[in-house]
Amino acid sequence: PLYLEWVQAPGWTLFVDGASDCDDASVLIAAMAMSIGLETAFRAVALNRQSPFEFSHVFPLVRIPGRGWVAADFVPTPAVLGWQPDPSLYVMPANDYLVAA
Numbered sequence: 001p002l003y004l005e006w007v008q009a010p011g012w013t014l015f016v017d018g019a020s021d022c023d024d025a026s027v028l029i030a031a032m033a034m035s036i037g038l039e040t041a042f043r044a045v046a047l048n049r050q051s052p053f054e055f056s057h058v059f060p061l062v063r064i065p066g067r068g069w070v071a072a073d074f075v076p077t078p079a080v081l082g083w084q085p086d087p088s089l090y091v092m093p094a095n096d097y098l099v100a101a
Helices: 012-018 022-033
Strands: 037-047 057-064 066-072 095-099
Touching: 012 022, 012 095, 022 057
Parallel strands: none
Antiparallel strands: 037 057, 037 095, 057 066
């Protein structure tokens, strides 16, 4: 839909499309983490200097016992737990949103 962000269900991402963008993958990763009892959050960041007031990427954070909040971004290849875009690239402060389990 125009001017709306469409987020697909984790099952659709995994079993139907087999592909996703950052928000769909973030929901899938958060759903998997929550299914084993971990707390999750989403971090939205603005990385595009041409649109400094628009969030351009989102990734999940997972609260891992003994480690605290850890980024679980799927973007790097291969994906590495803990990787996230360098905060020096943010063009406005990150916005975190906690998801209750």
